[in-house]
Amino acid sequence: MSRFDPIESLTDDESLAHYGRDWTRFWPARPEAVVFPRSTEEVVDLVRLARRDGLKLVPSGGRTGLSGGAVASSGEVVVSLEKMRELVELDTTEPGLRAQAGLPVGELQRRATEAGLYYPVDWAAAASSQLGGSIATNAGGIRVLRYGMTRDWVQGLTVVTGTGEVLELNRGLVKNNTGLDLRHLMIGSEGVLGIITEATMALTRPPPEQSVLLIGFAGLSSIMPVFTELRAGLTLSAFEFFDRRSIEYVAGATGEDFPLDGECPYYAVVEFDDPGQASQERALELFERLAEAGHLADGTISQSLTQAKELWRWREAISESISPMTPYKNDLSVRVSRVPEFLDALDRLVSEHYPEFEVVWFGHIGDGNLHMNVLRPEDWSIGNFHAAGRELSPRVFELVRQFEGSVSAEHGVGLLKREDLHYTRSKAEIELMRQIKAAFDPEGIFNPGKVF
Amino acid sequence: MKILVTLKRVVDYNVRVRVKSDGSGVETDGVKMSINPFDEIALEEALRIKERGEAEEVIVASIGGDEVQQQLRTGLAMGADRAIQVSADGDVQPLTAARTFLKLVEKEEPGIVFLGKQAIDDDANQTGQMLAALWDRPQATFASKVELADGKATVAREVDSGLETIEVDLPAVLTSDLRLNEPRFVKLPEIMKAKRKPLETLSLEDLGVERAGGIEAVSYEPPPQRGGGKVVESVDELVSELKSKGLL
Ligand SMILES: Cc1cc2nc3c(=O)[nH]c(=O)nc-3n(C[C@H](O)[C@H](O)[C@H](O)COP(=O)(O)OP(=O)(O)OC[C@H]3O[C@@H](n4cnc5c(N)ncnc54)[C@H](O)[C@@H]3O)c2cc1C
Numbered sequence: 086m087s088r089f090d091p092i093e094s095l096t097d098d099e100s101l102a103h104y105g106r107d108w109t110r111f112w113p114a115r116p117e118a119v120v121f122p123r124s125t126e127e128v129v130d131l132v133r134l135a136r137r138d139g140l141k142l143v144p145s146g147g148r149t150g151l152s153g154g155a156v157a158s159s160g161e162v163v164v165s166l167e168k169m170r171e172l173v174e175l176d177t178t179e180p181g182l183r184a185q186a187g188l189p190v191g192e193l194q195r196r197a198t199e200a201g202l203y204y205p206v207d208w209a210a211a212a213s214s215q216l217g218g219s220i221a222t223n224a225g226g227i228r229v230l231r232y233g234m235t236r237d238w239v240q241g242l243t244v245v246t247g248t249g250e251v252l253e254l255n256r257g258l259v260k261n262n263t264g265l266d267l268r269h270l271m272i273g274s275e276g277v278l279g280i281i282t283e284a285t286m287a288l289t290r291p292p293p294e295q296s297v298l299l300i301g302f303a304g305l306s307s308i309m310p311v312f313t314e315l316r317a318g319l320t321l322s323a324f325e326f327f328d329r330r331s332i333e334y335v336a337g338a339t340g341e342d343f344p345l346d347g348e349c350p351y352y353a354v355v356e357f358d359d360p361g362q363a364s365q366e367r368a369l370e371l372f373e374r375l376a377e378a379g380h381l382a383d384g385t386i387s388q389s390l391t392q393a394k395e396l397w398r399w400r401e402a403i404s405e406s407i408s409p410m411t412p413y414k415n416d417l418s419v420r421v422s423r424v425p426e427f428l429d430a431l432d433r434l435v436s437e438h439y440p441e442f443e444v445v446w447f448g449h450i451g452d453g454n455l456h457m458n459v460l461r462p463e464d465w466s467i468g469n470f471h472a473a474g475r476e477l478s479p480r481v482f483e484l485v486r487q488f489e490g491s492v493s494a495e496h497g498v499g500l501l502k503r504e505d506l507h508y509t510r511s512k513a514e515i516e517l518m519r520q521i522k523a524a525f526d527p528e529g530i531f532n533p534g535k536v537f
Numbered sequence: 538m539k540i541l542v543t544l545k546r547v548v549d550y551n552v553r554v555r556v557k558s559d560g561s562g563v564e565t566d567g568v569k570m571s572i573n574p575f576d577e578i579a580l581e582e583a584l585r586i587k588e589r590g591e592a593e594e595v596i597v598a599s600i601g602g603d604e605v606q607q608q609l610r611t612g613l614a615m616g617a618d619r620a621i622q623v624s625a626d627g628d629v630q631p632l633t634a635a636r637t638f639l640k641l642v643e644k645e646e647p648g649i650v651f652l653g654k655q656a657i658d659d660d661a662n663q664t665g666q667m668l669a670a671l672w673d674r675p676q677a678t679f680a681s682k683v684e685l686a687d688g689k690a691t692v693a694r695e696v697d698s699g700l701e702t703i704e705v706d707l708p709a710v711l712t713s714d715l716r717l718n719e720p721r722f723v724k725l726p727e728i729m730k731a732k733r734k735p736l737e738t739l740s741l742e743d744l745g746v747e748r749a750g751g752i753e754a755v756s757y758e759p760p761p762q763r764g765g766g767k768v769v770e771s772v773d774e775l776v777s778e779l780k781s782k783g784l785l
Contacts, residue, residue, distance in 0.1 A: 294569045300725075344722035360567065362607055372725045384725035388611050389571035390551035392722060 088138070092131065093121040093168070104165055105157045107150040108210070110411060111471050112500060116143065116157035121168045125243055125251060125282040131164060132249040132280075135530050142530050144276035146218020147189060149210035151414060152499030154222065154275045154535055161533070164280060166217050173283065175200055180288045181240060181257065186217025186281045190224075193286070203291040205232035209401045217281040223273035225495035227323045227400075228356075230451040232289075234495070236272045241285035244271055246278070247526025257285040270521065275497050276532040278525040295322060296359035297393040298368060301349030301383035305425050308351060311380050312421075312451060318371045320358040325400045327352055327447035331407075334445065335399055338406035343399065345383045353450070354400040356393075403447050411467055412445070412458035413474030417485055418494035421453040427488050428455060434480055435459070439473070454494040457481070482508040498536045506537055538648035538707075539594045540583040542617065543638060545573040546601055546608045547658040560756045563658075572608045575653025577615075579713040581720040582683055583651050584616045591685050594618045596645060600629050600637055606736060613731035614723040620736040623744065631659075632749035633741075635667035640744040642672055647708065649690070654679050654712040665712040675705035678712040 087094050095104070096118045105114025117140075122128045135142050141161040148155050157163050166187035173183040180202050184193065190204075191212030197204040206219070208226030218224075220242070225234045232238075241257040254268040255261055271278060302308055312324055328351055332343050345352075359365060368386060375381040387393035419427045428446070435444050441462060448455040459477065461470040482492050482505050492505045506515060518537050522529075548554055549569040556563055572580075583595045597612035598621040599605040609620040623637050642650060650672075655662035669676035677683075677692035681700065684691045685707075694701045695714045741748065769775045779785040 293567065298725075299722075345724070369725065369728055373729060376726070385722040386725060386728070388723060389574075389577075390549045390569055391571075391574070394551070396722075 087118070088134070089118065089120050089131070092123075092127050095119045095121075104145060104148070104163045107148040107153060107155040107499075109151060109153045109156065109499075109501065110467065112153055112156050112158040114156065114158065115160060116163045117160045119145075119163040119165055121165050123168050125245060128164070128245045128280050128282050129249050129251060131162075132245055132247065132530065135162070136249070136528060140530070141533050142280075143532055144217075144221065144280045146187070146215035146221065147210070147213045148218075149214040150218065150222060150499060151416070151496040152275075152493065152501040154497055154499035154532070155218070156500055159534075166215055166280075166282075169282065170215075172196055177202065179257075180290075181286055182288060183241070183257070183283065183285045184216055185283050186215060186220075188216045190214050190216060190219050197288050198291070201291070202288040204238070204286065204288055206235050206238060209404050216284055216286070220272055220281055220284055221274060221276050222497045223495070225449065225452065225454070227325055227449065229449060229454075230324055231320075231322045236269065238287045239268060239272055239284060240287050242268050242271055242281055243283035244279040244281055247528060247530045252279070255285075273497065275499060275536050277522055277536050279531065292322060293358050293360035295356050295393065296365065296368070297387040297396045298353075298355040298357070298372075299345060299385050299396045299399065300353050300355060300372070300381050301345055302351040302353070303379055303382045304350060305429055307375075307380035308353075308425055308450060309422065310378070311353075311375055314371055314375060315355060315357075316451070318367055319355075319364060321355065321451070322358070323354065323356040324449075324451035325354045325447070326450040327354075327400055327403060328445065330443065330445050331403045331447050332399065334406040335402045339398065339402055341395070341398065344385050344396070349382050351446075352399070354396055356397075400447065403445065407445055407458055407460060410443075410460040411470065412460050413470065413477070414496070415457040415459075415478070415481055415492075416454070416494045416496040417457060417481070417490055417492065418452065418454045419485070419488045419490035421451065423488055423490075424450055424453055424455065427484070427490070430484055430488075431455075431457065431481065434484060435477070438480065439477060442473075442477075452494070453490075478505065485509070500535060503534075503536060538592045539596060539645055540586060540592050540649045540651055541638070541641060541645055541647040542576070542580045542583045542595060542597050542612070542651045543634075543653075543664070544576045544580065544597050544599045544605075544608050544612050545653070545656045545658075546570050546599065546605045547573045547656055550574055550657060556757045556759045560758065562754070562757055570604070570607070572611060573653050573656045573658075575655060575657070575713050575715070577653075577720045578715070578717050579651040579653050579711070580612055580615060580617065581718045582680075582711075582713060583649070584721075585718065586649075586683070586685065587616075592648070596621065596647070598623065598638070598641055600625050600634055600741075602626055609736055610728070610731055611723060613734045613736070614728040615721060616727070617734075619734055622736065622738045623746075624738055624740045628754070630749050630752050631661045631663035632667055632751065633746065634664045635671055636746045636749070637741065637744060638664070638668050639671045640746055642668075642708075649707060650710050652710065652712045654714050665710050669710040672708075672710065674709050676710040676712070677703055677705045678710075679714040680711050681714045681716045683711065683717070 104119040105116040143157040143161045145155045145165045169185035169187040175182045242254040244252045443460040445458040549571040595617045597617040600623045652665040679695045680692045682693035
């Protein structure tokens with residue numbers, strides 16, 4: 086017998102280790118149990134049980150989070166939404182869909198596509214992350230440039246609060262100016278306010294055929310002029326950047342040969358609408374002009390969808406290729422126009438203070454978002470390296486503050502950035518966040534110790 | 538030696554093909570079109586042969602309306618020296634294609650005509666073989682490895698049970714299989730240069746090709762819908778489901 090009956094639960098060591106952590110590896114996984122509710126009602130029952138028995142709950146999605154938001158390291162109960170993955174309704178006129186929070190985002194994308202529609206929010210871990218998790222982290226990814234973040238697609242949420250109240254937030258309405266929109270408080274709340282059990286998401290028409298450019302920049306100062314010109318001349322869906330070092334790791338992990346010479350310091354994968362011959366021609370003209378201006382040194386363009394996929398691999402596979410080096414990740418953002426200046430300052434900072442560390446840069450430059458990955462040297466232990474990362478961080482974040490940027494652009498705060506929130510948010514803001522948390526979850530049941 | 542490579546414009550391999558509602562063909566409006574993947578492999582091999590110094594010129598040819606110039610330009614950007622478009626509208630059957638290429642062979646006198654083993658749209662797998670017969674020269678089809686020496690080609694062929702290696706006298710017809718090579722990406726500067734490479738347009742009439750009309754497409758149907766999967770709760774349920782379907 087388990088106290089969670091009839092709700093399914095697991096307490097064996099293997100399951101606890103598995104469900105007790107997300108993509109991060111910095112904290113031990115030590116939950117007391119993992120539970121698998123199948124309905125909003127069962128989630129309400131769990132909250133009631135938690136209040137009665139003084140349990141703490143960690144809402145848990147696909148556990149692809151990069152900030153430890155879904156980590157349970159001090160005897161919490163992991164509430165996995167894994168068994169709540171039903172698609173409730175697909176509406177082709179709206180168009181939109183309603184699904185349980187545990188539906189994998191990859192599955193959502195597939196179901197939309199099958200119905201002749203499109204869910205555009207996409208990133209390397211979308212196949213394993215869940216709708217609820219992606220809302221709780223306001224996931225961004227590779228097409229924010231064109232389609233915005235997860236927030237822009239949420240039309241309704243069903244939420245269970247820390248008092249066991251069920252909230253129906255916005256009910257799928259397009260227009261609803263009736264007071265504070267609590268839905269938007271839930272988006273990006275990283276499981277500290279309540280558990281999202283269902284969501285209504287907007288869908289759109291699929292874009293026309295896409296082609297992919299892979300381009301090599303002459304130097305750092307060329308990135309913005311190229312972005313500006315390509316954005317003006319083409320309908321861009323993505324403008325994703327990476328450095329030369331990324332190529333070595335992807336080549337090592339995939340065994341593929343980089344299609345260009347690989348001698349430029351920075352590269353970008355650029356995806357654009359290509360419904361016919363004319364846009365290819367325009368892309369080529371732009372390339373020619375930018376090459377003549379000395380900004381672009383090399384490039385290729387996909388001639389088939391197979392090639393488009395292969396070119397994307399060079400950007401998408403970076404995260405996984407460097408994961409054996411347990412990188413210390415920073416997910417930073419500044420105003421788009423300040424990216425090159427910021428990148429330059431950061432690069433100098435790291436090489437000055439940690440000449441022994443290798444840094445891999447990639448990111449969503451069109452959104453002003455850079456992923457800085459400091460790689461662990463082979464002979465360093467994870468513990469020592471994490472400590473060194475924490476030492477480096479204040480310097481990095483001080484720079485972020487100077488540039489009026491964000492210390493976490495899209496990966497959230499979780500456990501990883503909790504101490505650093507003040508670099509981006511004022512005291513008054515953080516205090517208000519605490520009060521809002523207390524209003525939703527007066528007994529502090531959900532995700533204790535996370536975010537603030 | 539010249540190598541003549543044929544390129545067919547087809548619906549991209551990754552596109553989910555949709556049958557027109559009246560069953561008269563497949564939708565191509567607004568659909569991504571690419572070089573037939575096997576033809577792209579054939580061209581890659583021809584370019585490698587040339588880069589090894591074993592051929593002087595690579596010519597790409599395609600039959601169809603002006604839209605095929607797009608695939609020919611891609612071929613030029615990959616490295617072909619010049620291109621020939623044989624303009625023709627409507628459906629071009631394998632025998633018509635083979636007759637057309639024979640005319641080009643008579644005109645260009647290549648040492649190798651390299652085709653894809655088949656086009657992924659009609660999957661006919663006939664053109665190379667017909668051309669060899671019309672030309673009365675040897676053929677080495679389904680090539681997964683090609684070596685040239687002393688006026689001969691040694692070709693490893695993918696056959697059902699493994700590889701068969703044969704030797705053919707040149708000139709000959711070769712057709713490529715999937716594992717022959719991995720085609721290169723075209724560099725943007727090469728695409729610029731390709732714009733200045735010669736592209737000649739002829740017509741079936743100019744070449745005096747007699748159109749074959751032996752095959753008539755009667756109707757097209759999409760494959761049957763796959764039945765939905767079912768998630769079972771336990772091994773017992775799985776076993777009884779399989780039993781009830783007679784699978785165990
Ligand atoms: C290789 C890789 C690449 C990535 N790239 C990107 C990227 O480009 N852009 C980006 O934004 N992210 C990226 N991520 C991060 C991650 O995939 C996203 O944050 C994702 O949205 C997390 O979803 P999840 O279901 O895995 O959530 P989890 O990791 O399970 O949880 C994340 C947070 O949400 C909370 N939560 C989960 N489910 C619920 C729920 N139902 N109700 C309330 N709270 C809940 C958890 O408590 C936790 O705080 C990447 C991750 C990996 C591993």
